[in-house]
Amino acid sequence: MEALALERKAEQNRELKERLLQLKKERNAIILAHYYQRDEVQEVADFRGDSFLLAQKAAQTDADVIVFCGVHFMGESAKILAPNKTVIIPDERAGCPMADMVNVEGLRALKRQHPNAKVVAYINTSADVKSETDICCTSANAINVINSVDSDEIIWVPDKNLGDYVSKFTSKKVIIWEGYCNTHDMLTVKDVEEMRAQYPNAQFVVHPECRPEVVKLGDFVGSTTAIIKYCKESDCQEFIVGTEDGTGYQLRLDSPNKQFHFATKYLVCPNMKVNNLKKIVKCLETMQPEIYVPEDVADKARLSLERMLQVK
Numbered sequence: 001m002e003a004l005a006l007e008r009k010a011e012q013n014r015e016l017k018e019r020l021l022q023l024k025k026e027r028n029a030i031i032l033a034h035y036y037q038r039d040e041v042q043e044v045a046d047f048r049g050d051s052f053l054l055a056q057k058a059a060q061t062d063a064d065v066i067v068f069c070g071v072h073f074m075g076e077s078a079k080i081l082a083p084n085k086t087v088i089i090p091d092e093r094a095g096c097p098m099a100d101m102v103n104v105e106g107l108r109a110l111k112r113q114h115p116n117a118k119v120v121a122y123i124n125t126s127a128d129v130k131s132e133t134d135i136c137c138t139s140a141n142a143i144n145v146i147n148s149v150d151s152d153e154i155i156w157v158p159d160k161n162l163g164d165y166v167s168k169f170t171s172k173k174v175i176i177w178e179g180y181c182n183t184h185d186m187l188t189v190k191d192v193e194e195m196r197a198q199y200p201n202a203q204f205v206v207h208p209e210c211r212p213e214v215v216k217l218g219d220f221v222g223s224t225t226a227i228i229k230y231c232k233e234s235d236c237q238e239f240i241v242g243t244e245d246g247t248g249y250q251l252r253l254d255s256p257n258k259q260f261h262f263a264t265k266y267l268v269c270p271n272m273k274v275n276n277l278k279k280i281v282k283c284l285e286t287m288q289p290e291i292y293v294p295e296d297v298a299d300k301a302r303l304s305l306e307r308m309l310q311v312k
Contacts, residue, residue: 013040016277020044023284030063031280032078034070035224036246036272041069044277048250050224051077051123052138056309058082067284068291069275071096075291076127080298081305090279092289094271096124101179102158104128110155114175117153120146121304124181125158127293130301133157136308139208139223143169148311161185165208165215183269184209187242191264192217195240199261205230206242206263214242231255244269 023029032054033045042048047057051074058066058078066087068075071094079087102125111119111132121133122142130136137145139162146154147170154172156163158179167174187210196204205227206218215221220230224247231239232254241247242263251260283289293301 013277016281017044019281020277020284023281027065027284027287028063029065029067029284030057030061031067031069032057034074034246034272035228035250036244036269037069038246038273038276039249040277041275041280042246042249044280045069050138050140052140052223052308053225054078055081055123055138055305058085058087059309061085065284065287067280069280070094071099071269071271072291073099073124073126076293076301077123077130077305079291079293080127080130080302083298083302086287087291088283088287089289089291090275090283094274096271098122098158098179098181099124099126099129102129102177104132107132107155107157107177110175110177114153114155116151117155117175118149118151119155119157120149121157122159122162123305123308127297127301129157130304131297133301133304134307135311136304137311138308140225141308141311142166145308145311146170146172146174159209161211161215162208164212165221181209183244183267184242185211186266187211187214187263189213189217192240192242195261195263199238199240199259201236202238202240202259202261203234203236204240204242204263207244210242218242228254231258231260241267243267244272246272 031045033042033048055077059081066078068078068089075089118134123136123138155175157177160176163176203219205220228250238259240261245262245267
């Protein structure tokens with residue numbers, strides 16, 4: 001019975017993939033997928049990556065249509081950087097609780113309190129917040145971005161954990177907003193200690209969106225892309241992974257002979273996982289849901305994203 005169900009599912013996936021190839025051709029579409037997406041989504045993507053790489057790909061593509069498999073703010077960033085393209089997402093419910101933790105009114109109030117500070121916003125923010133920002137960053141380039149800013153005072157939004165980590169690499173005063181990633185913030189010191197006892201030969205690689213006391217335990221600390229690169233190039237054969245479990249797809253692809261243990265079963269972003277193969281096909285058939293960003297907001301937000309892309 002189970003074998004039959006798996007066979008049926010595989011057949012259905014084959015048909016969906018064929019339909020997807022046909023639609024991509026018809027629409028001149030490109031599929032961008034974040035590393036936290038389901039395996040079946042990453043498998044059909046033209047490009048897999050973190051927020052930074054996917055923002056770059058959106059800005060550079062010749063495609064007419066961008067299918068963004070990630071969460072809503074990522075689709076917005078693609079639309080801002082490629083205003084003449086049609087940007088669609090498989091499921092508009094794919095939000096980001098961390099991005100929702102900062103709002104324009106609160107940010108404006110903080111800017112009034114610190115009139116000499118420049119605002120650095122993590123890319124995990126809405127277009128409205130980006131429009132109130134001097135420069136954006138991702139976890140991959142946050143340290144370089146903060147140090148590139150011409151100010152001794154930085155307002156950092158919205159992730160307090162990443163803000164705490166980045167503040168250790170700059171002499172600037174960093175005023176940190178109190179947001180966090182629900183998924184990364186779940187990982188505790190106890191979880192890591194238990195995994196280390198279970199896998200004594202494994203190295204612990206951790207994302208700086210985790211709590212500071214957890215980050216402190218890392219053998220390697222870095223963005224999703226940096227973690228993937230480190231594990232691929234390392235001589236170590238076994239890793240305890242402290243980031244979202246979708247990264248397992250790329251980790252296993254790059255290093256099929258290495259072992260990866262996720263530090264807790266709760267490292268799953270429910271918003272990232274709402275997208276699937278069926279929804280990608282449907283959104284290309286209907287060209288919905290489409291991402292719109294008001295022109296005045298997009299023009300201001302674009303400056304902060306373009307400044308980020310220029311930082312070396």
